[in-house]
Amino acid sequence: MMPSSSERPYSARARARRILALIRKEVRQIFRDPSSILIAFVLPLILLFLFGYGVSLDTTRTRIGVAIERSTPSARGLLAAFQASPYFEVDVATDRRELEQPLTSGQLRGIIVIPASFDADLWKRSATPAVQVIVDGSDPNTAALVQGYAQGVVGVWTRARAVEAGRVRSPSGSEERFWFNPELSSRFFLVPGSIAIVMALVGTLLTSLVVAREWERGTMEAMMATPVTAIELLLGKIIPYFVLGLASMSLCALVAVWLFDVPFRGSVLALYVISAAFLLPALGQGLLISAATKNQFLASQLALLSAFLPTFLLSGFLFEISSMPRVIQWITNLVPGRWLIPSLQTVFVAGDIWPLFLRDVGAMSLFGVVFLALAVRTTRKRVA
Template sequence: MWGLVRKETYQMLRDPSSVGIGIALPLLLLFLFTYAISLDVRNIKLGVVCEDNSPIVNRLLASFQNNKYFMVHVARDRREVQDDLVGGRLNGVLVIPADFASRIERRSLSPLQLLVRGSDVSTAALVQNYVRGVLRHWLIQEGLNAGQRNSGEIVRIESRVWFNQEIESRAALLPGSIAVIMTLIGTLLTALVVAREWERGTMEALLATPITRMDIVLSKFVPYFILGMLAMGLVAAVSTLGLGVPLRGSLWVLIMVSATFLCSALGLGLLISSVTRNQFVASQVALIVGYLPALILSGLVFEIDSMPRLIQYLTCVMPPRYFVSALRTLFLAGNVWQVILPNTVVLLGFAAFFLTVTIQKTKMNLE
């Protein structure tokens, strides 16, 4: 038995993929779970509309600017920040009305309006809680809550949630789940197809025919493209018709964006398969560079702005990040082209890059 153990150990050490997966994969997962996954939301992008320029309002504004959780953008008119809220460049907008200071001086009810972007459920809830926390601290500093059990008797926040009024998690998660499902089909499944041909020896028969690299790539690409689009249509139909998630954008725009992302996912999967020529290695590489980023680094579950700066830069080369952003906008907000168009252009660039490299890396000989 010990002889077999030694033989298997030597064989494992001679296989770089086994050693790499056994050592590198746990370290990668530990790195992602430590730094990329965070339930603490930081760097909340908050717009503050100051219609009142009095000293007391400036002190309230300073309380938000000095808070470590907020990145404050100051405006004097609501129209300056409305497009930023719709486009996702702001998580929320706090409106301080023109008569705020005078109401405070009279000790009468002083309402503040808080507009929150509800496409990210966890962030939307935290924005409201953090704003109320800063306001309570400011009221204590100003001595405005002395002798009162509820500071809301002086200042009341009137919240409105855009795009997801009930702040339902499924309304934000189900559209983004399309990205994970299409990644499974586009990257994990296609990562096996060319490698399977090499392992079974059927690639030799293919190379004996008068086909080109383009023919090989397209023959693997087309069936999985059709399967991926059918899966997208099925998930979208179940989400909207069965689970009540609204689709406020155009169906044709959804099809266009999904097809663009699927092209990039298929290109990545075929590239992995062509380079590795081994189904086991191809599946592990596809898991690391395809599925895990779609689940962890796309912004589907964890807020990208709360990740360390290095991880945020890493997400910029992950196609699922752009697809999830476009999907949430299409389903919850509608055809917001300032979000959809840039994301689609980036996905188109990924698709062109991966497919071009795949064609170049597809070998037409047995070496």
């Protein structure tokens, strides 16, 4: 309770001091509030473990049925090839009808029928013998994979047989070869992708929650009656959560490389540049949501719907964008995560490809500017 000092309240120094005070407050709150730690560090680890261990888009050991209509040596040979495949667990029958019931009940994911005419077809020297593949279309993802792998097994077996018989010197048709991910392990792109989800969580969900809480508890109103300006208030939120977002990304990256053996072929600098660019729109969106709703429950729902789910579904993380309907493909351009995923996967699995990174960083920064500007505008509209 002393007379005021001579320093002007809106000099750069005074502003910096206030922002620093707000950051200090925020950091204390983050460390004292278990829910921040939970969202920033525990939840990301759970997600990472889930995608690293639990979810796999590879079909390993899928249960299928093989029906051999006539037991000839070649048919038995093909059966053995199926049994030897690491992708299948095989039930054998002599009639496809025996396998139909387990297929409809979901015990089997597909049926391979080796027809009675199999041997005859084989000697006709036609490119591939007629083998029927029936799949359970209720899960299209698995169905497509079963079909693909089954045809692969048949193709490899046919060619091997032909080479053995000396009739063909080199196998005809194409030989597939995968660059960057030779084992075709889905973990290699799921784990980097889940880092994007984690940053959406910290950037948008956590930020919208903590700001909405300030509105609910009336502290935002009290702050606004002090010399603090709306921009200072927002910077006091953006800076700590930006750092927190990068920290939780770093934790995830370390776990990805050391625990899940995901390769890291790019540079650390590129990883941080890409992540920082994504955090701008994520934070902007969180601040905008909380200023517009001023309610924690609503803010969390909106954050999940507008940031978490699109990053999950429309970013190319789980579902290939090029196989989506054209309209949806166009909509994905409006999802900041869609610009993060390719760069993030590239920096881990392929290496530094700066033209790609710069395009994506540019797009994300643009979203960031728009969201942050809207957030400032909404917050400035004061308490009313």
